[in-house]
Amino acid sequence: MLNSTTYKFYVNGEWKESQTGQTIEIKSPYLHETIGKVQAITKEEVDNAISSAQEAQKQWADIPLQQRASYLYKWAEELVNMQYEIAEIIMKEVGKSFKDAKNEVIRTADFIRYTVEEALHMHGQSMKGDSFPGGSKSKIAIIERVPLGVVLAIPPFNYPVNLAAAKLAPALISGNAVIFKPATQGAISGIKMIEAFHKAGFPKGLINVVTGRGSVIGDYLVEHKGIDMISFTGGTNTGTHLAKKAGMIPLVLELGGKDPAIVREDADLENAVQQIVSGAFSYSGQRCTAIKRILVNENVADEMIGLLKAEIEKLTVGSPAEDNTIVPLIDDSSADFVQSLIDDAIEKGATVVTGNKREQNLIYPTLLDQVTEDMRIAWEEPFGPALPVIRVSSDEEAIHIANASEFGLQASIFTKDINKAFSIANKLETGSVQINGKTERGPDHFPFIGIKGSGMGAQGIHKSIESMTREKVTVLNLTD
Ligand code: G3P
Numbered sequence: 001m002l003n004s005t006t007y008k009f010y011v012n013g014e015w016k017e018s019q020t021g022q023t024i025e026i027k028s029p030y031l032h033e034t035i036g037k038v039q040a041i042t043k044e045e046v047d048n049a050i051s052s053a054q055e056a057q058k059q060w061a062d063i064p065l066q067q068r069a070s071y072l073y074k075w076a077e078e079l080v081n082m083q084y085e086i087a088e089i090i091m092k093e094v095g096k097s098f099k100d101a102k103n104e105v106i107r108t109a110d111f112i113r114y115t116v117e118e119a120l121h122m123h124g125q126s127m128k129g130d131s132f133p134g135g136s137k138s139k140i141a142i143i144e145r146v147p148l149g150v151v152l153a154i155p156p157f158n159y160p161v162n163l164a165a166a167k168l169a170p171a172l173i174s175g176n177a178v179i180f181k182p183a184t185q186g187a188i189s190g191i192k193m194i195e196a197f198h199k200a201g202f203p204k205g206l207i208n209v210v211t212g213r214g215s216v217i218g219d220y221l222v223e224h225k226g227i228d229m230i231s232f233t234g235g236t237n238t239g240t241h242l243a244k245k246a247g248m249i250p251l252v253l254e255l256g257g258k259d260p261a262i263v264r265e266d267a268d269l270e271n272a273v274q275q276i277v278s279g280a281f282s283y284s285g286q287r288c289t290a291i292k293r294i295l296v297n298e299n300v301a302d303e304m305i306g307l308l309k310a311e312i313e314k315l316t317v318g319s320p321a322e323d324n325t326i327v328p329l330i331d332d333s334s335a336d337f338v339q340s341l342i343d344d345a346i347e348k349g350a351t352v353v354t355g356n357k358r359e360q361n362l363i364y365p366t367l368l369d370q371v372t373e374d375m376r377i378a379w380e381e382p383f384g385p386a387l388p389v390i391r392v393s394s395d396e397e398a399i400h401i402a403n404a405s406e407f408g409l410q411a412s413i414f415t416k417d418i419n420k421a422f423s424i425a426n427k428l429e430t431g432s433v434q435i436n437g438k439t440e441r442g443p444d445h446f447p448f449i450g451i452k453g454s455g456m457g458a459q460g461i462h463k464s465i466e467s468m469t470r471e472k473v474t475v476l477n478l479t480d
Contacts, residue, residue, distance in 0.1 A: 004034045004037060006036070007037065007211075009209050010207070011048055012056075013204030018040060020040055022040040025037050026187065026188055028092045029094065029331060031092060035093060036093075038184070040213055042217075043220050050227070053150045053179055053206070055205055056177050056206045059203065060172075060177060061176075065119065068172065068175070072172060073113065075197050075202070076110075077109075077200075078199045079105055079109045079193065079196045080109050081196070082195070085192065086101075086105050086161060090161060096158075097324060097327060100282075108165045108193075115173055116173055118465060122145070124142065126140055127141040128140055138477060139475060147174050148229045149177070149228035151227075151229045152221055153231050154183075154230070155167060158283065160190050173465065177205060181209075181211075181221060182211065185330055191209060223245050223247065225247070227246075227249065230250075230251050230252075231251075232254070236407070239255040252456070252458070254288065255407075257454050258381050258406075259289060259290065259291050261411075262399075262414065263294060264415040266415055266416045273311050277311045279412065279438025282325060283325075284328075284363070284385045285386070285387075286330065286383055288450075289440050291438060293387070293388050293390060294388070296390075298392065298393055308367055309354050312367055317364055318362075326363075329363060329384050334361070335384070337382070337383075338363050338385070338386050341380060341382050341386055342356055345388065349372065350368040350371050352366065353367040353389075354366065367389065368387070370389075371388035371390050373401070403429045405452075406453040408450060410433065411439065412436075429451065429452065431447075431448070445462065
């Protein structure tokens with residue numbers, strides 16, 4: 001047995017054990033052993049966390065922005081100091097390679113610093129009354145952004161630190177307080193990130209970490225009257241349920257995806273293959289922005305399949321502790337789901353170009369050719385290393401299949417004809433389109449948007465600050 005520590009939850013600047021005395025075991029997806037336990041807290045403990053946040057937020061919103069900035073810079077510094085310790089936890093908890101886990105921590109420190117800089121240069125505006133017919137010169141509107149209050153931040157397992165801070169940092173710099181509910185598998189990584197936050201010396205109650213069973217506190221958190229905004233990243237089914245439960249408060253939801261790579265006949269196939277293999281198989285494809293299907297022109301499909309096979313078979317497979325790209329999936333049920341999509345495709349006539357090999361929750365990178373629209377993998381999100389190839393006869397067919405998806409996160413187009421690229425991009429129903437590049441969220445100051453089943457609202461540093469604030473208008477009526 002690994003040294004399995006019991007971690008506390010964090011309320012009002014203090015680490016606490018739940019009154020229930022109950023904990024949730026966190027099992028490593030590749031060590032297959034318990035690496036720690038987190039508290040299963042009660043609704044009453046949630047109430048206390050939210051009350052602490054509400055109290056702390058009032059003072060926090062009043063202190064000068066530069067002073068708020070100094071705390072966040074210190075947090076970034078503490079994260080860098082703890083990067084190896086946190087990276088090791090991320091690796092053990094969610095099975096991410098140590099290299100990728102360490103990069104995630106550094107990316108998070110960069111994210112926090114950039115968020116501060118962005119906020120320091122976001123200013124309001126003023127308007128004069130007389131620019132409207134009959135309006136008076138003596139009326140001046142002053143428009144500024146104010147915090148929403150208490151933000152509920154719910155990140156996913158696959159970026160337990162970066163996608164958490166991507167919600168926490170914009171919330172804090174804008175003058176909000178936060179209830180941070182980490183994904184259970186990822187909670188220890190989130191708690192370690194908050195240890196760095198605690199070391200930065202923030203006022204008490206600004207971030208409160210609540211861990212527990214979704215069945216006990218999940219809906220309770222979302223429906224709680226003390227929550228003024230929710231930022232969620234995770235599966236589409238969970239996001240849809242959350243949206244139905246939340247009250248009249250602003251929501252930002254970043255959900256699932258089925259990002260297509262459209263490969264035109266004139267594409268630079270070498271570049272396309274490099275980008276697609278990286279985009280589809282990094283961290284075993286456990287990314288919402290992963291490339292999850294290829295729509296390739298039938299005239300170049302055979303050549304592309306050959307190049308893809310060679311590139312995929314170079315991917316390293318095994319333990320994240322040896323910096324492999326293909327690592328065990330987050331749990332057995334996820335691996336079962338991916339395997340079911342592969343099996344369904346084969347039963348319906350798909351060809352296995354490479355892969356379709358499984359060892360417990362490790363699935364070897366799998367490329368399926370001759371995939372047709374009656375196969376589940378053409379439409380469902382594997383969140384694993386299984387990539388279907390659908391052969392198309394025209395751009396129009398590719399656009400049709402791309403837009404027929406319930407998802408609308410990103411898409412890639414590979415072509416040498418930039419006019420065609422923009423013409424196709426303009427027709428795609430997605431948040432973003434990558435031309436001659438893989439689908440991905442970064443760099444983190446770019447807007448990051450999902451539509452349809454891929455979410456609502458926008459992230460990306462500037463957009464996240466906007467989504468966690470609202471405009472307030474003060475009208476000055478000058479007297480002569
Ligand atoms: O899966 C979450 C999504 O944010 C992925 O981010 O940076 O791997 O494209 P990234």
